[in-house]
Amino acid sequence: MSNPQPSDRRQLFPLVSADIALFSIERERLRVLLVKRANEPERGRWALPGGLLRPDLDASLEDTARRILREKTQLSVPYLAQVATYSGPDRDPRGWSVDVLFYALLPLDQVPAVAGSKTEAVSWRDAHRPGTALAFDHSQHVAAALAKLRAKVERHALPLHLLPPQFTLTGLQKTVEAIVGRELEKSSFRRRLKGEDSLEEVTGGFERGVHRPAQLYRAAKGFVFEG
């Protein structure tokens, strides 16, 4: 297609933004982070952290997502991946918009998020029931991101990015249960882990402060969250 003329730029260049569904585990439940919007549109409503692409600052939309998370929540995340891209003239009151939704995983031993300079407040919500009446199309965004995470875990990907650096197999099972939303049978879960090369035993590492301490495990080098 030929190069657009300058007079067409407003029309040919829609708003481009990134939103992030950041998941973590707290008290054995899967949580998603919401922020209270400090600016229009939808000021004062709860939403996923999100914001506009800055071509002068960002080398990719993944960069945009990481920058926004830092600005709005002061958090850095090890794992971030695309869920889907939403687009159309009616999603955002400012006009035709393209919004790339990411999901990210935060280990449960990290400090809870605090509000950044561009956010009034943050809140960790139950990811399976984040509340209705979120800003924009963010209720559907949470559902889509959760479905993606859940499908990956159902296909046997281990969500090790949600765990602390060392964890027990029981802790791993509870994390998987928190994502899929149901209890799993212990013996079949353990069978599934046999020969799993993304897990390795911590030599001589055991839980502390419990009567019968369990073996500790960690993610093997080069672990990737695939599935």
Add this chain to the structure above:
Amino acid sequence: MSNPQPSDRRQLFPLVSADIALFSIERERLRVLLVKRANEPERGRWALPGGLLRPDLDASLEDTARRILREKTQLSVPYLAQVATYSGPDRDPRGWSVDVLFYALLPLDQVPAVAGSKTEAVSWRDAHRPGTALAFDHSQHVAAALAKLRAKVERHALPLHLLPPQFTLTGLQKTVEAIVGRELEKSSFRRRLKGEDSLEEVTGGFERGVHRPAQLYRAAKGFVFEG
């Protein structure tokens, strides 16, 4: 984030485009459609059909993809879905760009594509070996789209959108084999189809012109290509 000022528009609004990896089956092989670019940039090189979003014409980027396919190949497709979104300052010589890659499936009984008004020529290539030196990052695009289609079929989704309205189980198996790139064992493939509710027998429908005609099947009502 606050409303961008008009003077910032050029910077805040990158190029937004859609590309389509259109797959079909021809002579029992999975093919992907390439077009020879009629315009700069990359004029004369082979590429996936793609083009810029037109907010004045398109209700979504899915719409953009379908419009571009019509313009460049005169084809309409029943199935179209997102693969991923690519972004950054260096993918396109025209500047910071956001490109949403879709894949689409065309039934093998459809007429082959002819060049549209915006394309010099079209070519159906072996999807597993589309050739090197495609325009932009389109060699990686083909690989990513194929990986998505293949993963879906490996997870037992039936690629019925690639088949004619009525087909035999042998035809179905050959289509799956063309996608995954290896032969499958017939009896285990047939076992997998047992209780598959997306398939239904055509009552009294059999192949024609062969010695021992096989039962014909079709996609059940409400079939969705999920997995």
